Amino acid sequence: MLKQRIITALCLIPLVLAGLFYSTANAFSWALVAVFAIAASEWGRIIAKDCKVTQYSFTFSFTLVLVVLNILVPADQIWYGGQIHPLYWVVTATGCLWWLVSLVLVVGFPKSKAIINNSFSKSIIGQLTLLPFYTAIVSLKALSTFNAPHLGAVLVLLVMLVVWAADSGAYFAGKSLGKRKLMPNVSPGKTIEGLLGGLITTMIVVGIVMFISPQQELGLVVGVTLIVALASALGDLSESMFKRIAEIKDSGNILPGHGGILDRVDSLTAAFPIFTLIYISLWM
Numbered sequence: 001m002l003k004q005r006i007i008t009a010l011c012l013i014p015l016v017l018a019g020l021f022y023s024t025a026n027a028f029s030w031a032l033v034a035v036f037a038i039a040a041s042e043w044g045r046i047i048a049k050d051c052k053v054t055q056y057s058f059t060f061s062f063t064l065v066l067v068v069l070n071i072l073v074p075a076d077q078i079w080y081g082g083q084i085h086p087l088y089w090v091v092t093a094t095g096c097l098w099w100l101v102s103l104v105l106v107v108g109f110p111k112s113k114a115i116i117n118n119s120f121s122k123s124i125i126g127q128l129t130l131l132p133f134y135t136a137i138v139s140l141k142a143l144s145t146f147n148a149p150h151l152g153a154v155l156v157l158l159v160m161l162v163v164w165a166a167d168s169g170a171y172f173a174g175k176s177l178g179k180r181k182l183m184p185n186v187s188p189g190k191t192i193e194g195l196l197g198g199l200i201t202t203m204i205v206v207g208i209v210m211f212i213s214p215q216q217e218l219g220l221v222v223g224v225t226l227i228v229a230l231a232s233a234l235g236d237l238s239e240s241m242f243k244r245i246a247e248i249k250d251s252g253n254i255l256p257g258h259g260g261i262l263d264r265v266d267s268l269t270a271a272f273p274i275f276t277l278i279y280i281s282l283w284m
Contacts, residue, residue, distance in 0.1 A: 016160075020153040025075035025142040033070065036134055037063040039261040042251040043126040046242045047119050058123055065127075066134060078142045084280060088135045095132020095273035098125070099231065102238045102270075109186050109241050117245050129238070129269050136272035140279070159228060159275050161205045163267045166198035166229040167236075173197020187240040195233055202229045224278055228271045235270035239263075 019028055040062040044055030069087075078085045102125075105112040116122060140159070143152035174194025182190040202225050209221050239262060243251065252260020 017157075020141065020156055021150055025078075025138070025144075025152070028141050029070055029075040029138045032134060032138065033063065033066045035261065036066060036130060038252075039130060039265065040126070042260045042262045043122075043130065045248060045251065046246045047122045047126065049246050049248055054119060058126060062127065062130065065131065069135075075138055075142045078139050082284060084139055084284070088139050089280070091135040092132050092139065092273050092276050095128060095136065096277050098128040098132070099234060099238075099270045099274065103234055106183065106186055106234065106237045106241055109183075113245060116242075122242065125242075132273040133265075133269045136276040137268075140272070140276055155275075155279065158205065158209065159271055160268070161208070162202050162225055162228045163232040163271050165201045165205050166232050167267055168198075169201025170194040170198030170233070173200075183237055186237050186244065190237070198233070199226060199229050202226065220282070224275070224282075227278065228275050231270040231274040232267035236267045238270070239266035 019031060023031070037059060041055060041059040043062075044058040047058055048054040073085050073087055078088050105116060116125065137156060140155045141152045143155065145151055148154075170190070171194070174189070174191045174197065177193040177197065178191030180192045181188065182192050182195055203222070206218075206221050206225050209216060209225075210218060239251070243249070250259030251262035
């Protein structure tokens, strides 16, 4: 399984890097529509795994929202005068509020199951999970300055590196040292030792940031990195909670060794909106 995961990742990484650094913001945003449509279809299984009508309905409605958003606010118009478009800010900020609610639901599971175990709630939550993720990653990609035309791409890559470092560190620390369960009712395989190992591993990314941009305040970079890493763990746990409710192991099977798109990006769904809001608040 690990070998298959590595092979799939090695195939995907060049595509991700090419999309980040060699595509325009508009092309990137439209390409993501297709990826998010697949993710929406997988969330449709979480809503009602045995009802194709519900799955197709959610996929179509969500994809339509993305298409309308791209038409109303093209990616190259998200930023104007150093300010993010109000629609993108509202959606991204709403996503951050949702993750605070999600934290309460995850900590309270399985008692919280009664609140969210219905098609309407899961449909709304699917929108709150995926749409702010989309607006956050597209708005970051669209960031550029005369002196740093690839600023947005670098920021997107840094967030991904933090999440990948946290995931990898958690995996190996959990395998070798894991004893105390983190959230056994949500995801029995995750341990406190794994979480701590993942947080420690993210300091590698801190080192990269300080090497590239030594004028940054070290304490601030460490703090933001740890917040993003913790958010990524919450995103992972949230999807695990909903898959447990839906009684499915993987969201899909499109990525060998990884499962579905949601299985691959679950940690990113919370990390990107939270990082984007922090970045807007502190650096813009």
